[in-house]
Amino acid sequence: MKFTHMLFLLLLTASLQAQKKYEWKTATAAGYTYKYVTNDPTATRFYTLKNGLTVALSPNKKEPRIATRIAVRAGSNTDPKDHTGLAHYLEHVLFKGTDKFGSLDWQKEKPYLDQIDALYEQYNHTTDAAQRKAIYHTIDSVSGAAAKYAIANEYDKMMASIGSQRSNAHTSVEETVYEEDIPSSAIDKFLAVQSERFRNPIFRIFHTELEAVYEEKNRSLDNDGSKVFETMFASLFPTHNYGQQTTIGTIEHLKNPSLKAIREYYYKYYVPNNMAVVFSGDFNPDQMIKKVDAAFSYMQPKPVEGYKGPVEAAVKGPIVKEVYGPTAESMRIAYRVGASGSREALLADLTAAILSNGKAGLLDLNLNKAQKVLGASAGAYGFKDYGVFMLVANPKQGQTLEQVKDILLEQIDKLKKGEFDESLIKAIVANRKLSELQAQEDNTNRVVEIVDQFIKNKDAEWDQDVAQLDEMGKVSKKEIVDFANKFFQNDNYVVIYKRKGEDKSIVKVEKPPITPVETNAGKQSAFVKSVTATPLASTQPVWIDYNKDIQKGKAGPANVLYVPNKDNSLFRLHYYFNQGTFNNRLLPIALQYLQFLGTDKATAEEITKQFYNIAASFSTNAGNEETTITISGLQENFDKAVSLFENLLRNCKVDETALASLKDRLLKARTNTKMNKQAIAQAVRSYAVYGANNPFNYVLTNEEIKSLKAADLVALLHSLTNYKHDVLYYGPSPLAKVSADVAKLHTMPATWTAAPKAVVFKPLKQTSNQVLFTDYDAVQSEIYWVKDLGQYDPAQSAKIDIYNSYFGGGMGSVVFQTIRESKALAYSTFAVVQTPAKKEDDYTFIGYVGSQADKMNDAINSMNDLLKDLPKTDQNFENAIKSEKKDIETQRITKxxxxxxxxxxxxxxxxDDVRKSIYGNLNKLTLADLATYHQQQFQNQPFTYTVIASEKRISMDDLKKYGEVKRLNVDDLFGYENVNRGM
Structure with missing residues (x-):
């Protein structure tokens, strides 16, 4: 395949300039010296403060917000051998405050915490079961006394009050990273909180937080994907901590924590020369570096000895492992790769893209497009010492995992023989550059990439990271073939078969007896009062004016809705239909079939290559009530991209073989879906809202799938643009030209064909409590509360938004504080009112607790108590209002x-933009309004409970306490076997 002239010039210019384009430079401004890379599109500055703290600042004025990361080079690799999971523990407790916040009276709290420290050391060194039980009873008692002085979630509530979004953190093998997204106006308050947070962290409310970690461990035991990853790493790295220490840690170590060891770990690794502060967003870097320095200059450096992993011996395989669990079968082949930043890592990354890039790789075309497996992909990712190269696939109906493995290895052989077009390398680079161009607009993408380089000690190689795609563009086909023949040899891989079956190795973390602790909801420390005393500077909200911000035109009978792209040369064109699966259940199947079809002049494979070679793509999505077709790429290739798609849609031809394979894959995918707990939960919730006939199971039955006719699907595709649709465009071309081009390229009739009438689903009105139970082999129970709340009313929007935030929508909410923080009944819990998509539809309440099966009754009763009577805390309500206002003020809806x-x-x-009325109504709301709403909607009202759990781990008699129990088998839920739905 040949490239367009434009794309060739783009790549040629990049290649010629690569050697001199990206160079490290040093500059000084505002009294601070920093480094930067010339022609870095993110304009990132890298500072090293006097105490060794790395500060990376990447200005981006697109919206008045800043994505922040505080990163530490410490993860499960650096956990002590006898305290695995410690870095992850520490991440959790660093949300608990210091001696200045998180406490009502630190002097009174401290003696209890010292006593708890000593008790845990005693517990850690005691093996007698009766003695351990007695010690834990004392820990529970003393913790309850200490909690009277603790303020649970004060950090989360404080961050919410300044408008922070996505407060979170994560721990991995080499890193612990603390994450926030804040309004630009909140930077001074943010820095005040963060500098205090890391000054003297106090490990309070520890035993309930530890229980949350137990829950996280138990969730991982129910997650077949997690078990596969652990097995893969353990096999690839038999001596290195990548494979020998998991992030959550072993059950033995989880049961025997040491606050002393955690504190020692903190002082060892949380030092400025081992940390980075990374910002991307709306700020002046000259001003920002002064603020960051002032906030963190108190930190004192000390030598840090990071983990030095052993050199692993070559993999002598194949090493074959098996993992069992309730989900569908799959398999993966994994190879060990050299360190991140190495030449081997770059070539492995490019090789993975040659195999699988989602469009034109060997696996994409030879396996996915040819439908030889249910699905296959490849990928590579790296760490400081090593990386991993993976091939993953799911079998079709009738295929064994061993057969799938052989099929994947056949593609590796093709790669080693050079059976791919050299132009594919250039196309991969071009497509990645487009993706990177889009990613660089997003603050989160920027900080994630910068943190990744810092963690791997590669921040000095930012120039190489910026130039990486240019380096890839210089790789020849010969180098890839040589690399493949050297890299894939002597069966040097691990193969993991994920089989369906009972995992008899699971040992869950047992539930300890925990007395609910006081959370002191609504109370504030003096520190927090000082931080929040001064209101944030107001940011002017920006509303969408639908009459001004969207230009409107016509292309034939279609309305054109247009927004200009003034930033770059990318376009997105959408055909938007007000019909979907509810109008025609064939529609999603037909659109899926389209990707496997060719025309009289080109095969499906050739068409895919044509799109990929001009860095363009198309996608289709058939929802319940609308369908969207999207074509995207470079504006200079607009005509060619649109013409390619239009020719395919108008002239695709029947392919019986492709349809037979598609049917087979659809049926296999359905079998797999019925084993997926998340899909089952979605199905049960839909059943709870609408009854046996519901949107989730309004699909073709298996028999209808088997009876599909290729001619019917192709006829539907050929006629699709005869149905009414709007044309949506975002790009650099003027409206008049877009309208003219669409009218020329896009086939439409003079008048629209009427769409089939849509089926209508009406929610059930609950008159009594009911329990819908589905048996699923899992350690945890998944419990949902479902209730219809009546028709949509835009006047209620502000109240419902605040209600969600206050009651159950985040870590500072009533539900989270009570069920997780106080009672330690769940790792994950929420309760929200969902707003419908249409004015004639109803609101739906969804509550959720995911807990160990032996906590199910306590979890249900706890949520029910909250639904009976809304706890009222003025400070939390005020925080919810502040947070919502700041979110709206800083939100920018664009493109x-x-x-x-x-x-x-x-x-x-x-x-009009509904946010304008919401914003105007926020200050009119009172906590009494929420209490009245809660009382009217939930107090003494019936609910439908949905419970997905193992019948071996719960009591059906217990479920009967909550309502009439109806057992639902998966066949009742999915509609695959149900021919007569009564519609």
Whole structure:
């Protein structure tokens, strides 16, 4: 395949300039010296403060917010051998405050915490079961006394009050990273909190937080994917901590924590020369570096000896491992790769893309497009010492995992023989550059990439990271073939077969007896009062004006909705239909079939290559009530990309072989879906809202799938653009030209064909409590509360938003504080009112607790108590109002999101940006309003409970306490076997 002239010049210019384009430079401004890379599109500055703290600042003025990361080079690799999981523990307790916040009276709290420290050391060194039980009873008692002085979630509530979003943290093998996304106006408050947070962390409310970690461990035992990853790493790295220490840790170590060891770990690794502060967003870097320095200059450096892993011997395989669990069968082949940043890592990354890039790789074309397996992909990722190269696949109906392995290895042989077009390398680079261009607009993407380089000690190689795609573009086909023949040899891989079956090795972390602790909801420390005393500077909200921000035109009979792209040369064109699966259950199947079809002049494979070689793509999505077709790429290739798709849609031809394979894959995918706990949960919730006939199971039955006719599907595709649809465009071309081009390229009739009438689903009105139970082999129980709350009313929008935030929508909410923080009944819990998509539809309440099966009754009763009577805390309500206002003030809806926001508003009968009325109504709301709403909607009202759990681990008699129990088998839920739905 040949490239367009434009794309060739783009790549040629990049290649010629690569050697001199990206160079390290040093500059000084505002009294601080920093390094930067020339022509870095993110304009990132790298500072090293006097105490060794790395500060990376990447200005981006797109919206008045800043993505922040505080990163530490410490993870499960650096856990002590006798205290695995410690870095992850520490991450959790660093949300608990210091001696200045998180406590009502530190002097009174401290003696209890010292006593708890000593008790845990005693517990850690005691083996007698009766003695351990007695010690834990004392820990529970003393913890209850200490908690009277603790303020649970004060950090989370404080961050919410300044408008922070996505407060979180994560721990991995080499890193612990603390994450926030804040309004630009909140930077001074943010830095005050963060500098205090790391000054003297106090490990309070520890035993309930430890229980949350137990729950996280138990969730991992239910996750077949997690078990596969652990097995893969253990096999690839038999001596290195990558494979020998998991992030959550062993059950033995989880049961025997040491606060002393955690504190020692903190002082060893949380030092400025081992940490980085990374910001991307709306700020002046000259001002920001002064603020960061002032906030963290108190930190004192000390030598840090990081983990030095052993050199692993070559993998002598194949090493074959098996993992069992309730989900569908799959398999993967894994190879060990050299360190991140090495030449081997770069070549492995490019090789993975040659095999699998989602469009035109060997696996994409030879396996996925040819439908030889249910699905296959490849990928590579790296750490400081090593990386991993993986091939993953799911079998079709009738295939064994061993057969799938052989099919994957056949593609490796093709790669080693050079059976791919050299132009594919250039196309991969071009497509990645487009993706990177889009990613660089997002603050989160920027900070994630910078942190990744810091953690791997590669921050000095930012120039290489920026130039990496140019380096890839210089790789020849010969180098890839030589690499493949050297890298894939002597069966040097691990193969893991994920089989369906009972995992008899699972040992869950047992539930300890925990007395609920006081959370002191609504109370504040003096420190927090000082931080929040001064209100944030107001940021002017920016509303969408649908009459001004969206330009409107016509292309034939179609309305054109247009938003200009003033930033770059990318376009997105959407055909938006107000019909979907509810109108025609064949529609999603037909659109899926399209990707396997060719025309009289080109095969499906050739068409895919044509799109990929001009860095363009198309995608289709058939929802319940609307369908969207999207074509995207470089504006200079607009005509060619649109013409390619239009020719395919108009002239695709029947392919019986492709349909037979598609049917087979659809049926296998359905079998797999029925084993997936998340899919089962979605199915049960839909059943709870609508009954046996519901949107989730409104699909073709298996018999209908088997009876599908290729001619019917192709006829539907050929006629699709005869149905009414709008044309949506975001790109650099003027509206008049877009309209003219679409009218020329896009086939439409003079008048629209009427769409089939849509089926309508009406929610059930609960008159009594009911329990829907589905048996599933798992350690945990998944419990949902479902209730219909009546028809949509835009006047209620502000109240419902605040209610969600206050009651159950985040870590500072009533539900989270009570069920997780106080009672330690769950790792994950929430309760929210879901707003419908259309004005004629109803609100739905969804509550959730995921807990160990032996905590199920306590979890249900705890949520029910909250639903009976809303706990009222003025401070939490005020925080919810502040957070919502700041979110709206700093939100910027841009690009084609403007158009989709308008279309959503139309469905709800709105003519204006609903955020404007929400913002105007926030200050009118009172906590009494929420209490009244809660009482009217939930107090003494019936619910439908859905419970997904192992019948071996819970009591059916217990479920009967909550309502009439109805057992649902998966066949009742999915509609695959149900021919007569009564519609």
């Amino acid at each position: 084609d999101d403007i158009i989709f926001n308008y279309l959503r508003a139309q469905k709800r009968g709105l003519n």
